Amino acid sequence: MMQTRILIIEDHVLVREAMALTLAQVGEGVYCEQATNATDALALLEANPNCDLLVVDLMLPEINGFSLLGIIAKRFPDVPALVVSALDDRESVHRAMKAGASGFVSKASSSNTLVEAVRTILAGGVFTPEATTGPDGGNRSRRASQAFAERFQLTAAQGRVLELVAQGKSNRDIAEFLGLSEGTVKVHVSAILRSLGVTSRAQALLMMTRAGLRV
Structure with a gap:
């Protein structure tokens, strides 16, 4: 069975653990690693760059998610990133996508939305739900x-x-x-x-x- 490696980068342990449980629904063979900050995440990627997806929070300590997306785009251009954040206003969504994210999910979204986003990106697509990027700013x-x-x-x-x-x-x-x-x-x-x-x-x-x- 082919394994799908997902790295969750989130500084709140309960949120990380909840996302790991949710992402288990994506399919068989999904393996989630966890990092509390950008430095740890980059170290994990340096040790093993064969990662299928990054799940990134924007409000990370020391190096924020926007900066991390820029670093990932330069150092690991083949690794897609999905932003999952409470900062889901239009400006933040646009900035994240411009920095290199392949998708954006609000933390106010359902677990089904997160699973859908991950499946879309793993299949080579881009996920920006209408609820986030629509005329109302979706929030x-x-x-x-x-x-x-x-x-x-x-x-x-x-x-x-x-x-x-x-x-x-x-x-x-x-x-x-x-x-x-x-x-x-x-x-x-x-x-x-x-x-x-x-x-x-x-x-x-x-x-x-x-x-x-x-x-």
């Missing part, structure tokens, strides 16, 4: 986040930072992803907390949850 959650930010008169930059805070990202992670200094991110976070009338990130997340946002 009600994104619009809800923007409405929440506008409600508390947050700037566009503060709204973007708040989305990443809601995903549990540290100031350093947010700074690397948005191309800002860590000090600037701290200023944004402090301003956000003041605008929301809270004193901690946990309280801010609770407010977002009560407002019906996906956190």
Whole structure:
């Protein structure tokens, strides 16, 4: 039986394990390896470049998913990559595909969508579901986040930072992803907390949850 090697690159262990279980449904002979960051993933590929598919999160520590896609495209051009991310707005989808991804799946999607995407890419196709790339940007959650930010008169930059805070990202992670200094991110976070009338990130997340946002 021919084995299909899939490398999952995701820093949250529960998400990694859940994806590995889901990808077992792709077919017989599927073997999933796991890496918590880009450095570990690249080391695994250097040791054995015979990989059928990479499943990449965008918000990775140290080297983010966008940068990793660029590195993969140059060093391992024959290895396709599927992005699975909570950052599923049109800009992020476009940027990921431009960086070399062969497909994009929102973390809000069903497991069936993930399986379909993997099968499509393994067959040599490209997967960009209408729900992600359609006229609406395909993401009600994104619009809800923007409405929440506008409600508390947050700037566009503060709204973007708040989305990443809601995903549990540290100031350093947010700074690397948005191309800002860590000090600037701290200023944004402090301003956000003041605008929301809270004193901690946990309280801010609770407010977002009560407002019906996906956190």
